[in-house]
Amino acid sequence: MSLKRPIDYGLERLNGLMSDMVNLAGKALKKSIESVLTRVDNIEEVRKMSSQLLFMMDEVGELAVQLIARFQPVASDLREIKSAIQVSYDFSRIGRYAANISEIIKMIPEGGCDFTMVKKLSDIVLEMVEEAGRAYLNKDLKKAEEVRKRDDQVDDLYAENIKHLIQMGGKIDTACLLSTALILRYLERIADHTCYIADSLSYIITGRKQ
Amino acid sequence: MNWAIEVNNLNVWYGDKHVIKNVSFKVPKNIIFAVMGPSGCGKSTLLRAMNRLLELNPYARVEGQVKINGIDVYSDNVDITWVRRQFGMVFQIPNPFPHLSIYENVALGPKLNGLVKDRSELDELVKQALQQAYLWDEVKNDLKKPASMLSGGQQQRLCIARALALKPKIILMDEPTANLDPVASSKIEELMLELKEEYTIIIVTHNPQQAARISDYVAFLYMGELIEIGETSMVFTRPRNALTEKYVVGRMG
Numbered sequence: 001m002s003l004k005r006p007i008d009y010g011l012e013r014l015n016g017l018m019s020d021m022v023n024l025a026g027k028a029l030k031k032s033i034e035s036v037l038t039r040v041d042n043i044e045e046v047r048k049m050s051s052q053l054l055f056m057m058d059e060v061g062e063l064a065v066q067l068i069a070r071f072q073p074v075a076s077d078l079r080e081i082k083s084a085i086q087v088s089y090d091f092s093r094i095g096r097y098a099a100n101i102s103e104i105i106k107m108i109p110e111g112g113c114d115f116t117m118v119k120k121l122s123d124i125v126l127e128m129v130e131e132a133g134r135a136y137l138n139k140d141l142k143k144a145e146e147v148r149k150r151d152d153q154v155d156d157l158y159a160e161n162i163k164h165l166i167q168m169g170g171k172i173d174t175a176c177l178l179s180t181a182l183i184l185r186y187l188e189r190i191a192d193h194t195c196y197i198a199d200s201l202s203y204i205i206t207g208r209k210q
Numbered sequence: 211m212n213w214a215i216e217v218n219n220l221n222v223w224y225g226d227k228h229v230i231k232n233v234s235f236k237v238p239k240n241i242i243f244a245v246m247g248p249s250g251c252g253k254s255t256l257l258r259a260m261n262r263l264l265e266l267n268p269y270a271r272v273e274g275q276v277k278i279n280g281i282d283v284y285s286d287n288v289d290i291t292w293v294r295r296q297f298g299m300v301f302q303i304p305n306p307f308p309h310l311s312i313y314e315n316v317a318l319g320p321k322l323n324g325l326v327k328d329r330s331e332l333d334e335l336v337k338q339a340l341q342q343a344y345l346w347d348e349v350k351n352d353l354k355k356p357a358s359m360l361s362g363g364q365q366q367r368l369c370i371a372r373a374l375a376l377k378p379k380i381i382l383m384d385e386p387t388a389n390l391d392p393v394a395s396s397k398i399e400e401l402m403l404e405l406k407e408e409y410t411i412i413i414v415t416h417n418p419q420q421a422a423r424i425s426d427y428v429a430f431l432y433m434g435e436l437i438e439i440g441e442t443s444m445v446f447t448r449p450r451n452a453l454t455e456k457y458v459v460g461r462m463g
Contacts, residue, residue, distance in 0.1 A: 005460050072419055074446040074458045207448025 007071040014063055014084050015137070021056050021091040022133030024049055028095045029129055029190065032102035033122045036183060037115055039105060046102040053095035060088035079207060083200040087136060090193040090200075094129060097186040104179045113176035117161045118183050124154055125187045125194075132194035136201050144198035148210070154191040158184055213277075214239040214380055214410035215260065220274035222252070222259050222434075224267070229255050231434040233274075237427070242402055242411045244425035244442070246418050248462060252434040253414040257382050260412070261297040262290060278379065295323070298373025298409075302385040304365035306357035306372070313353040315368055316340060319376045335375055342408075343371035344401050363394025370401065374409075381405065383413040387420065399424050418458050422446045430454045 028049035035042040064081045067073060073081055128150050135143035161184055165177055199210040213236045222230035229252045237243045245253050255264065262283055264270040275282045283293045306315045316336045319325075326332040336353075340346040345367040352359070357368055366386060373381060383402070387395035402411055402424055415421050421428050422442060429439040430451070438445060438454040449455045456462045 002461070007460075072422070074418070074422060075449055075455050077459050078447060 007067060007073060007077060010063065010067045010071070011077065011080065014060065014067070014081070017056060017060050017063065018084055018087065019137055021053060021060070021088055022137060024053055024056070025091040025094040025098070026126070026130050026133060028053065028098035029101075029126055032098040033118075033126065035102040036104050036108065036179070037119060037122075039108060039112060041105055043099075043102045043105065047099045050092075050095035050099040053092045057088040057092040060084050076204065079204045083204050087197050087200050090197050091133075093193050094190050097190050101183055101186050104183055107175050107179045107182075109173055109175050111173075113173065113179060115180065115183075117164070118180060118187075121154065121157055121161070121184060121187050124150060124157070125191050128154070128191055128194040132197040136197055139201065139205060141202065141205055144201045147194050147198045151191050151195045154188060158188040211236075212239060213237060214241075215412070216275070216277040217256075217260070218275040218277070220256070220259060220276065221272070222255050222264065223271045224255075225269045229434050230259065233431075233434075233436045235429060235436060235439050237410060237412065239410050240406055240408070241426040242406050242413060242424050244421035244428045245412065245414045245431055246416065246421045246428060246457070247431035248457065249416060251431045253416070253431055254384050256431065257384055257412065257414050260380075261299065261382060262293050263299070265290075295376060296379045298370075298376060298378035298381040300366070300369050300373060300381065300383045300386045302388045304362055304369050304389070306360075306365050306368050308358040309356055311354045312340075312349050312357050312360070312368060315357050316371050316375045319372060323376065325376070339371040339375040340368075342374050342405070343367045344397070344404070345371055361394070363390050363397055366390060366394070366398060367401065370398075370405075374405075378409065380410045380412060383411060385414060385416065388416075395420075418446075418460075422458075430457060432457070 028046050031042045031049070032046045034040065035046065064085050067081055071077075128147050131143055132147045134140065135147060162181065165181055168177065202208065202210045215237045217236070218234050220230055220233045221228065233256065245256060247253050258264045259272050260276050260283070264272055272284065275284060277283070278296050281288060283296075307318070310318065313336055316339050317332055320332060320335050326335055337346060340349065345364060348364060349360070349368075357365060360368060370381075387398050390398065399420070402413070405411060406426075413421075413425065425442045427440065428442045428445050430437045430445070430449075430453070432453055438449060438451045440450070445454060446458060449458060453462075
């Protein structure tokens with residue numbers, strides 16, 4: 001077994017932080033979806049998670065700068081540090097969108113809305129967030145590729161659902177229509193961020209952007 | 211392209227030991243070209259093969275070509291003095307002539323090689339070389355004092371001035387900062403960046419960070435083989451070879 005390099009201790013800390021972000025972002029999204037589907041008010045809880053993710057993103061940035069200053073990393077070390085900064089931003093954005101989704105509960109009318117479309121898309125996106133996180137932490141290029149492929153599915157589903165909502169204009173409650181459209185939009189953006197995470201992983205491993 | 215130096219299928223043996231294995235590369239003019247690799251990989255040998263300094267070692271045998279302006283320095287009809295004049299060389303341990311004055315250290319080469327007609331021309335050449343080595347301001351009032359009074363970093367710059375006084379085309383540097391403190395090392399590095407405007411510099415270093423800081427192109431040598439060569443920015447962000455990756459991130463050995 002070889003000795004650890006001094007930078008390895010810092011990289012381990014960085015990965016620990018990233019792992020916490022992966023878990024928290026997934027949890028925040030799950031809670032926010034649960035919030036709108038079951039109409040249980042989780043706004044404060046998800047908002048706190050979102051703030052924590054933002055705080056962790058700063059921590060990742062701070063640690064990354066320290067590692068660059070102290071160890072002058074190159075090659076895969078440098079790519080990993082650069083990507084951690086980017087990926088931590090992606091997870092903080094996912095947290096922010098989760099907070100936005102949870103806030104939609106305030107728009108939902110007394111009688112509730114039909115969120116079948118939301119449920120279908122959120123199931124896919126939630127899985128993408130978890131898979132992108134796992135792919136990143138385990139440096140699994142194959143899984144990252146799967147995430148990218150699923151984004152095409154999300155884009156198609158999103159376009160199809162929005163088209164359907166436009167056709168339904170005037171036939172369903174406006175608040176429901178708007179809430180559904182907004183949640184779909186947030187989910188579609190979250191899916192984009194999982195793709196950016198997959199791209200960052202490709203960059204770490206191959207040195208090339210996807 | 212007009213290359214400063216072309217190395218073709220270079221092989222070096224020390225006795226039976228094959229230490230440089232079929233190495234080929236080309237160095238563009240006016241750049242800093244770094245050769246990096248772990249201790250014993252053949253970096254210094256490669257450098258010494260370029261200016262035929264290896265011939266001083268009776269156990270060394272060289273095969274292949276080293277071309278300057280299309281002329282192979284190993285051709286039978288090439289004059290060894292001409293070869294040595296194409297190169298200035300700076301070594302790991304500053305090696306000025308300690309008992310000679312600062313002035314004489316720089317003046318000796320041009321005098322012996324008949325590069326100057328008279329004293330005033332020699333004075334001008336010494337001044338110019340010391341200025342180019344960014345040493346003039348520090349020693350202009352002490353030119354007659356022995357070189358041994360200078361600090362390590364100043365002695366190394368004096369050695370650079372001594373090399374420059376012979377108007378070489380290429381400057382070979384063998385770990386020129388290995389024995390210097392960080393401040394003196396930075397000065398040498400800054401000086402190299404200035405000098406590349408006029409010369410081509412080939413530096414051997416076992417410090418990859420130094421290669422990353424100052425070189426334009428870098429070659430990675432391992433056990434006598436050229437593993438990778440490329441633009442420094444590429445080699446240090448996405449090396450093509452797994453061995454290079456291991457070396458630059460410090461996972462080798």
